[in-house]
Amino acid sequence: MRRFLAIRFLQALVALLAITLIVFGLTHLTGSPVDALLPDDASQAQIESLIRHWGLDRPLHEQYLAFLGNALQGDLGVSLKWRGYTAMEVVLQRLPATLKLGGLSVLLSIVVAIPLGVVAARHRGTMVDKSANVVALLGQSLPQFWLGIMLIWIFAVGLGWFPTSGQGGLPHMILPAIAMASFQVAALARLTRSAMLDSLRSEYVKLARLKGVPEYRIVWKHALRNAAIVPLTYFGLLAGSLLTGSVVIESVFSWPGTGLLSIEAIRGRDYPVVQAVVILFAVVFLLINYVVDALYALVDPRIRRA
Amino acid sequence: QAAGKVVLALDPPTADTNLFWNGTGERLPCFQALVGHDPITGKYNNSELAEEWSANEEFTEWTFRLKKNAEFHFGWGRVTAADVVHSYELTTGPDSTINSIEHLRAASVEALDDHTVVFRFETARTDYAFQHAGRGSMVVYSKAQFDKEGVDGYVSKPAGTAAYQYVERQPGAGVTFERVPDHWQGAVPDFEMLELRWIPEPATKLALLLAGEAHISDLPREIQADALAAGKAIVKSKNPAMSTGAIFNGMYGKTGDPAYRADLPWSDIRVREAMNRALNREEMIEILYGGRGEPVPSWLMDSRNEGYVPELKERFEGMYGYDPERARELLADAGYPDAFPDPTIPIVSSVLSGNPEFGTMAELLQVYFEAVGLQTEIREMDWATLGNLGRSREAYLISPVRNAPIRPTEAALVNFHTVRGTRYGGYESDMSEGLADKLEQTINPQERSRIAQEAFTYLFEQYADMPLAAVFAELTVDPTVVKDWTFPGVSTNSVSHYHLIAAAE
Amino acid sequence: MKLSRLRRYPLLPIAVLLAILFIPALFAEWLAPHDPYQSHLRNRLQPPVFWGGTWDFVLGTDRLGRCVLSRIMHGAQYALAISAVGIFVGAAIGTLLGLVAGYARGWTDIVVMRLVDISLALPSILLALAFAAAWGPSFEAVIIVVAFVLWAYFARQIRAEVLSIRERDFVARARVAGGSHARIVLLHILPNVVNTVVVMATLQVGVVILLEAALSFLGIGVPRPTPAWGLLVADGRWLVVSAWWISFFPGVAILLAVLSVNLLGDWLRDRLDPELIEV
């Protein structure tokens, strides 16, 4: 187990290194930040002095190595757009907002999806199952940004129940979290359902029945504990979709998180921030997957020893 | 009278920073420059830090005398000439990204005494006051704060001199200010707090406004109607804030320029005229600006600046008027499309903060062009990519532009019609270069005016661009919170004079 | 035709898909009442017929006076083309790598799986943003992003399946018979994962349509004035209050198309591959 985690950790590091390379390459393909930041009437001299100032005139591999060296020390450069802050600062400042929103939406999806999936599996083939399936599918078919706009219009503008956008307390988070969760709820519910179906068909559930265990305990304890492994592994992937979803949702709701930040950073060719965002996303993603691996072992004792 | 907080939902700025010289010239409400603007006429006045200013005969020396009682926020003391010199050095440093920084640079700067600063130049600088006024101007930071806290001090809590002082910034989210107690100018803004909130999504802005979470917003004109229907109101800049149009890029026509391409369709003046004649400007103004825009004969020329040629207005209908029939004839005459190896007209569709209409304008251009038989193609690109093309002199395309706000004639001509104006590849020729050079070297006002007039007339006759309209900066406000806002429309992002935001009863 | 036989097929989704996606995509030229690019500037922002509009523009017009219905119909072509090409490329790459990784195991497997990790760890939208910033938004860029996002899912799933299939005795038998590795992979293993690939591909159509829409929403999808569905929604989104039909109907088209494709995918999965657990 420890060895397994150690190997996974090393692999994650290698992946991360490759990601820095890709990110570095991509950002430098996207054009010079000078163009984004200098005004219409900047002169050639002004441009050149800025290029030198930011070290953009050095060969790419040198820039990459310098970047990597600094990155190892946690220094991803200063933001070109949010002057006065380092790229890391800018991103870290915004990360909590994204994590909060993502966390809430994950929570929301779990709270809705797991029971939905369990109930659907329990009542397989009935109307309950079919309606749950339609609800789930609907969630998977709605364009998130569209749902976001609709939610704003109905619940914030029309009914005035929630604020429309921006950062704030729980009320600010509810609509974006719902919009964000819509897709995951669907995915999770359907996964839970199919895992539960397998679980409910299993011999140990049969044996539990033969032991005289009441039905609710069979469903919620015996079967779910086993079925939980499948949605749990899905969580790793979910992390990715959360981060991606955050870009869309945050821009609809002007939620000042990393998603919104990344759009602005790319539009502004703020390399250091783009790099920091992507690398941080990757780290978060790899970390979550790493934790999921560990959790997996917790939930499933079979893995613990392997 | 004392209202609470006013929230402005605005497009995120290009650079989101307290360090003015690292931005593009968008000024935070807590800062002041040397030269002020009249809130109504937009003319220079002494409402900010300089009491008065003057230039010598040759326009090689500009002297500014500071107000003696001007005071920095947070107890950083009085404003002195040393602060101005310090700010000048910061602003023109190597990492400066600010607008027109070359125009600000001087041969030397000197504090003559505590309240007098002189800028000296090697050549004549007739427009130097502009560099210290609303647009592209230099704001004044406290040297005392810098000496004590360095740049970090500016990042965390910069001291300015305006009626609002800095509270906090959330990078990418917004900035908050509060009313200065006992402001040195005695200004008492209606609102206790002022929050600028960056909202990229227009629909979200509208929602914020309707939900009462924001009180002022720079909504795109297309959805202003929705806000009006919901009881919101519009406040406008007191003067047209920008002039819009579309330009022919890639006309690198100065003799010997290797980038010049004679085979571009719009290298042919007949095609340029045809394209101009294809446009139904009245309809465009209706669609783009809800009819609230003044047609202009030349998008760089403005009655408030040098070189205004009133006749161009009369000649406009005859030369530029909507006439698809004539356009078709001209095209046939030019042998379009067969005479051109690549007859497709690429039109840039881009997103520029503060100009939500550019995308629609590109589509409209396409509609009109195709109606007269031009072949078109829309290219989506962001501002940086376009700039990059311009800089590498490969911008062979048509792009919507704005001149926002109106800039001095000399700078405008240099920017768009000479090789030195690097960002755009607008119409360039020996003639335009020559006129711009001449203008730069001339200090006599009458002479300057004549040269400028000649330049505008020349460009007009060459169909050097596709002028559209002069439009006002329009903000949608919540009339239950904001009664009015008087601002002249002269700053980079059009708005200024935050202390004049008037609260509703 | 026997009705009872018909009932075994998911008729509603198929009907919706035909009506929304396939027929318009193939026959939009003939079916659409107007040219989707043609502006009728005098008829700007006309409401749909049941909202006070005219029969000329059944679903109303957009801010340039273009026929919303015609644009949606033509948009189906893009939805279909992007899904088809993007998924094909992604599935082909992913399946191939999955096959190789699962069959060869060892180093090949490790390398491919790390690539999968990397691909999954890179946020797709950011990638697309970077692409678009570098080369400008284009049909090709969208395809590349779609393929890049999808291949890893295919590779993962196929590899997992190949790992178990290669342990089945028929693979051993094929080797005993003397088949080369290539023959075994292509003739024996591949046919056994084809169902999975088909089911996954079907289920991904919805994902791709949504991704394309999201990219367009962010301004990095196919360029204007292409009537791609996502772009149509994005274009009308400011006007949801006064001219809701501009973005509402494309939104509905996306919703219905994705919903039907998903229903169809579900049905296919139940028929072809009851064991596949994929979302």
Place this chain on the structure above:
Amino acid sequence: METADVADLLEARRLRKHFGRVAAVDGLDFSLKRGRTLAVVGESGCGKTTTAKLILRLEQPSSGQVLVDGEDVHTLHGGALRRFRMRVQAVFQDPWSSLNPRKRVRSLVAEPLIVNERLGRKEVDRRVDRVLRDVGMRPEQARNFPHEFSGGQRQRIAIASALISNPALIILDEPVSALDVSIRAQIMNLFKDLQREYEVGYLLVAHDLGTTRYMADDIAVMYLGQIVEYAPSEDLFERPRHPYTQALLSATLPAHPDETKEEIVLPGEVPSPLDPPSGCRFNPRCPAKLGPICERTTPAVRDGGARGHTVACHLYPE
């Protein structure tokens, strides 16, 4: 034995296979003559399947050799390898997993021919027809897919495919244990008939001695990767020498309620191959354990009395 002078069809020499720390097969020696059957018997995990795979060249041995017709199987390539593939075939345990569900019976059966020989369509069809008839199926069933058949029929298809290239040796890895009782006899009879007809040698892998008695000429009893006793079938059943063989025999179920038999119930479980006991690997469970010698010394292979009967146990003098 009367066939002693015939060259060995199959021979294993000090065959060894390690998976990491697991010694799945740990030094096997055995041989098989043409047209005869050698059964390898032992409990789950003792290395039977690994042995089969080594012979089939599906796994590479860690050391030792497998000789078929005197040639080292693992050094073959090109035409020799193709000839080997024709001569050695296999039938696996699970008829459900051993037929590719996406292929028709014809191509399943014809696979060895198609891969190794260039034959016309007609000729292939003719041979498929013939071999299907031989295993008791109708030729027209060649068009069907595996899922249309029951377990017994599937196993017949697998057998047909193994026979089509006229092999000299077929490896049978528990070929009937997944089948229903009523079907097993059919299939075992079929194997017998085919052996007579095709003169093919079988290497039969099984976990229970009972089923092998009917089929095998020689039996090798394996325990934890090693052969503990090796003898002609009848001799082994009449005079089992190794305590493990004796226990296995006693564990075979009676054929009649009145049948009484000495019952040796072995204590404990089969030890993990990850951590095999030292000395004689059977010593922790052995009812006849002599003492420390069993724990310390690996017993050498000794003569088991009758001809060709060997046993690895300290009970017997060298």
Place this chain on the structure above:
Amino acid sequence: MTRPSRSTPLEETRGASASGELLLEVRDLRTHLDTKNGLVRAVDGVSFRLHSGETLGIIGESGSGKSMTVLSMLQVVPKPAARIVGGEVLYRGQNLLEKNEREMRRIRGREIAMILQDPQTSLNPVFTIGNQIVEALRLHRRDGGGKALVHRAVEALRQVRIAAPEERIRSYPHEMSGGMKQRAVGALAISCGPRIIVADEPTTSLDVTIQAQYLRLLRDLQRETGLAILFITHDFGIVAKLCRHLLVMYAGRVVEAGPVRAVFNNPAHPYTRALLGSVVRADTKAERLEAIAGQPPALWGLPSGCRFAPRCPHADDRCRKEYPPQLRVRDEASDHVASCWRLEESHGNR
């Protein structure tokens, strides 16, 4: 064989508890299944009796309805596909089929416990052995607190000869070998002190030597507790070794039933006979096995006649048309019955 026997001959056990109390009587039990191929009469009129201390073997091929019979008894048939459509299950005089779910829960595990075929899958992988046993105890034997329950679970493990039960109780299923797991399942079954244990092919997945251990364990347990065992198998060897009575099932029906020895000595139904003939024997070398022709039948759309008729060498028209009644076989055992039209003739052939 020269070595002395180390165990009690089976004979003794078999005779010891010959005349126990009648615990269970199943009469004409019928269970139908809706499958996509149509209606399956998985259990089609099965009757038998079980006394305390007795072992009854049910033998039959895969799919003949053995499991479904016992699952129907306990009403845990797969829902919604399966329906119990008729019959009576009298447990100590009470008809279980008339009981509701809550009452049944008190029967399951407490009165009638079950051991399933595959220990690999029948233990819940995510709970410890102890947890799983204690859960059953908590449901049925509330007397005593948590400690007492754990203690009792340890005792149960000890009873099935698991070494160091105090530690084993904390093990997860994957930490045990197959044989140990199956013994743990046994411990689970006996932990609540049931009167009947239904063992559904408990040794199929075990190694031969482990199977021998397990069979012996069951027999010892029975002797210690006087349990009745219903043993499902498809192996005549196990029946010969373990059971006193025998039920032969074919396609959902009992084709022959009687005392084990009587059936072995005098198999009356052609199917039983053929099965016995096809058993490979370790004690003598057979020249040729007697094989049953054809394949086991599919259970949907069965013919109205004898279900074995298509494979039966003696079948005639009547066999194919009409299902035969159950007849007493004429031999020394009074309760030896078989369902065959040609009982007399075919039997006589032997």
